[in-house]
Each structure stands twice: as C-alpha cells, then as structure tokens.
Amino acid sequence: MPTSTASTRLGKNRTGMQTSPALAKAMLENAEEDVTEPTASFDGQALAEMRASYIRDADPLGSIPPPTTAKGAAKSGAKMMTGKRPQAFLDKLGERLAYERGGARLYDAAIAKFLAHASELRGVNVEELRQIRDEEVAHALLVQECIEQLGADPTVQTPSADLVGVQTMGLLQAVTDPRTSLAHTLNTLLAAELIDEAGWEILIAMAENMGQSDMAARFREAEEREQEHVFKVRGWYEALTVETERLV
C-alpha cells in the first residue's frame, strides 16, 4: 500500500535519459545536435491545418431537447422571444447535475483511499469526507429539481453534461488507481473542486439572467458549500504534502 511518503521514495525510475548513459548516447545520435540553430525543423502548420479543416466540418456533440411540459414549454418559448436562450441554461444545468453526481462517486473512491491510509492525515475524520460527498449528492438533487421546475427532463444527457464525462475521465482514473497515494488523491479532488466552484459561479449568473432569482439564491448557497470544500481539501492536501516532505 503506497503511503504518501512511499510514493515519493527514491528508487529505480528508468524513464530518464540518465538511466543508462551508453544507451542515451546512442539514442542522441538521432536527435538534432546543435540546439542553437533556429527552429527550422518545427512545423506545426500542417497539423493545425488538418485540425482546422475538421473543426470547420464538424457536427456538434448533440442537442438539447425542448422542455416537455406545457408550463415549461411556454416559459421556454417566452424567453426565446426575448432573445434569451433557455436551452443554454438547461445545458449548463445538465452539466452541473452530471458534475455533482460524478463528484459524489469521486468522493466514494476517495473515501476508500482515505480509509486505507487513515493514519496519514491526523486530525481529519472520514466523516468530513462523507459530509462533502453527501453535499455533492444534495447539489445534484437541487439541480435536478430546478430542471424539473423549468419543465425539462433531468434524465437527459445534454452536450455539456456529456463533456463532463470526457473532462473528468482522468480525475476518476487518478483517484481509483490503488497505486496512487492519499496526497495524489487529494490533489485530484482539489482540481475537481476548483472546477466545480467556477461552474457554480457561471450557473448563478445564468440563473439571474434568466430571471430565476430564487434559483440563483439556492445556487449561491451551494456555491458557499463548494468554497468550503475547496478550503478543506486544499488544507488537507497541503498538510499532507508538507508533512510528506518533512518525513523524507
């Protein structure tokens, strides 16, 4: 079981050029020798052009279905008339819902890691992590309720919700790998929480623009909890990292 200290131990990492001077010397025979020459060799243009050509030709990830209830549909219709795009708001609500649900599962994995390394973080109780986890669930339910209020379907995976899965793939891999330490896990949670906090800020602004002041107020409460999450996770991560440094 790799503790945070063990994960920074000295050992036989073989990835660098200095692992074997003889092999490295042979390897360098294929590299450019004179690094003071201008960078005539680097040409990102061809690659950029191929990307641009695909971007111009690309279809979007998908769409947002219209609200299904009459009340919601009427509301959406009204906003469309005034130039506001309720579906953009629904898309971001879908994103937040996906993120908070995924966040709860990220904490489930982090709690397992924490329990396996319980002695590493003195003064921190697993209940604190469980509380954050439960708040992520509560936030997901809050967003679900808001989507329903707008007459939309909370089970839809909107384009931005879909992208949450792509964006957080690495975070989940980092936390669920048994070989990563508690410090690695907290570092990953911190990244997740920082993104989360910024997501709520945008959502509050959008809710206000949509004239949904009650919703905005509830989102503000959620954002405050998220700020606490950032504060706590950052504190644990820093404590553990500094402590690990001292131990080494």
Added chain:
Amino acid sequence: MTLALFDDRGTPLDRQRFTWRELAGKPISKLDDDAFTRVRVILMNGIESEQVRFLHAAARMNGEHRLPLAQVRRIEHHQQTMVNWLLGADHSPLETTIGYEQVAIEITAALAQQEPDPYLAQTYRFGLLEDFDHMYRYAALMDRVEGKDANNILQSYTDIAPGRPTVVEHRAPENDLRKPFDRRTAAPITKMNALTLVAAEHQTHDYYMHVGPLFADPVARQLYAEIASIEEQHVTQYESLLDPTQTLLEQWLLHEANEAYNYYSCVQSEPNSRIKAIWERMLDYELGHLRFVGELMKKHERRDPVEVIGERLPEPIPFESQREFVRATLAKEVDLRADGPDYVSLEEEPQSSIDYRNHMNSEGSPSETVSKGYTWRPGTELTRQAVNL
C-alpha cells in the same frame, strides 16, 4: 541446453485454474520496470490472443475437436487476461502504442537474425523497417498532441527516426502475399518465428482498431486509421508465410509449442521476480497444453509430435536492444519494395501499389502531416523551441 518439450509433463489441464483476483493482479510499474518487461507483457498478450483467435477459427471448421478446443481455449483466454492486465492504467493509449511498436521493432529484428530461411528473414527485415517508421510517426503524434516524450516508454533502447516512409507502405493486396514455408522441410524455429510475428502484428492491428476511435483529435484518428491499415497488410504478409497444407492438429500443436517457446524466452530474461513467476506458471500451463494436443495428434493422425516441432525448444528469443541491426538494415534495405512475393528495387514497384496508395493519399497523408519537420529530442521538441526564445 534448452528446454526438452516432452520431458516435463507441465501442469495438467484440470489444475490450470484462476481466480478473478489473480486475473486482475498488480500491474507492472510504467516508471520503474525495465522497458523489456513491458515488451514481454505486450508480446505475450499477442501470443495468447492469437491462440484464442486460432482456436475459435479451428472450431468453426472442425466438429470433432470442438470440446478439446473449448477446454484449452478457456484457459488460454484467462492466461491472456492475466498477462494483459499487467499493463497499468497510467499508460495512455498512445503510450501503450509506443510499447506496441517497440515490441514490433525489437522482436522482429531479433527473429530476423535467428531465422535460418533467407526468404523469411528478408521478409522480417522488410516488415521491420515499416514498423520502425511507425514508431517515428507515433512519437511525433505523442509529442505534438500530448506533449510527452516517447523515450519515457522506450528507455533509450529503440531509436526514433524515419524508416521506410509510412506514406509509401500502402500496397495492393497481391503485393503483400509471400511464399509459405514448406511444412515438410522447414525447421521448427522457422514455423514458430512466423507464428510469433503473425500474433504480434494481429494484436497490434486489433489494438489500433480499438483505440483509434477513442481519440478526439482528428490528427490521431487519421494516423491510427493509416497505420492500422499497414498492420492489416503485415498480418496478410506474415500469415501468408504459414504453410496452408498443415493439418488442423499440426497447426494447433505448433501454436502450443510456440507459446511455450515464447514463455520460456520470457522466463530466461525477466528481471522482475514477481513477473518471472507468472512466466514460469504460464510455461508450465503451455507444456500441459502441448502434451494434451500431442496426445490428440497421436490418436487422430497416428503421428509423433516430435516430427513437427522437434524434441527441444530453440535458443530463447533475446529481449534486448537490436539498435545496430536495425540501423544496418535501414541503411541497406529502406528502398526495397514488393512485387508479388518478391522484393524489388524502388523503381520496380508495380503500378498497382502506386495507383492504390495514390488514391488513399489523395486527400492528404496523416503520417506525413503529423511528423512534418519532426526530429526527436529528449524532453520533446518543445525544449528545442525554448532554446530559441
């Protein structure tokens, strides 16, 4: 003295068992294990996947042996799982790809040197220079898309430089077929070398077909599409070296012997004691399969298995850098082309291959685009740019 194939009875089939926990065991360390440990893991996954593929194909064409085929195949499948799950999840698909190309280069080069049949050895050198080029293109992709240095995976054992350019590797199908060895006269090592390369290339093809669509970047999607196509050509090429007149049981026996040979080679060279114990266990399993299939051959064909595969395994495959051989081959043979089963000079390449690839490349060449102006440098080409700031 190498291993005597029939002295050791191996593990009996009914004792070849696994648990899920064993199958999903601890992976190797991408950072600390030797690159050749990963080479062995990838190679043996290829050997096992070929086995499962062959045993399924055999079952489709033969009713009589379906039960023994199913019995052995189940074990082979779990052996493959145990081996393939040794790759850690911190390998990105592109990093694993670099590992696959390292296998293709180092193993093809090693087999080319131990191959006694000059035509097959020539074929291996021909394929080698194409896989060597794939490494260069993928290294450029890795640098330019992920900002990573492919040498973190290669550990300086394998050069990163152009080979026979991928853009000209695309040939008409008739120019990928080779002349098979003769089952009656070919040495056991010749039969096994061909099988090993079929296995390695087939799994590489399947891997690229699987991970290619996982990439978002169109540059990567195109490059995987292009190189997967060459891997399909390589499977065609190496597969055509196998004598099609071999009986089903003869081919099965050869597959088992080749698995034993490859695991035996892994045992001889593995420095990681935990992984070495896995290779030893798998070798014992394969010897059990060999004995089992040998008995089938005696019963159904009234033949002695020794006449097909010999009494002893050949000298083990060396798992070490073949840099000098690769460089020498590159210097002499990069301009070879294929005309039917024959190797010819650049100028003599058939028009059918040229027409075929001119169309394939008519909307651009992924391998040329991704690597335009690329030279590998330690720590990625961005370090070069930093010098010029």
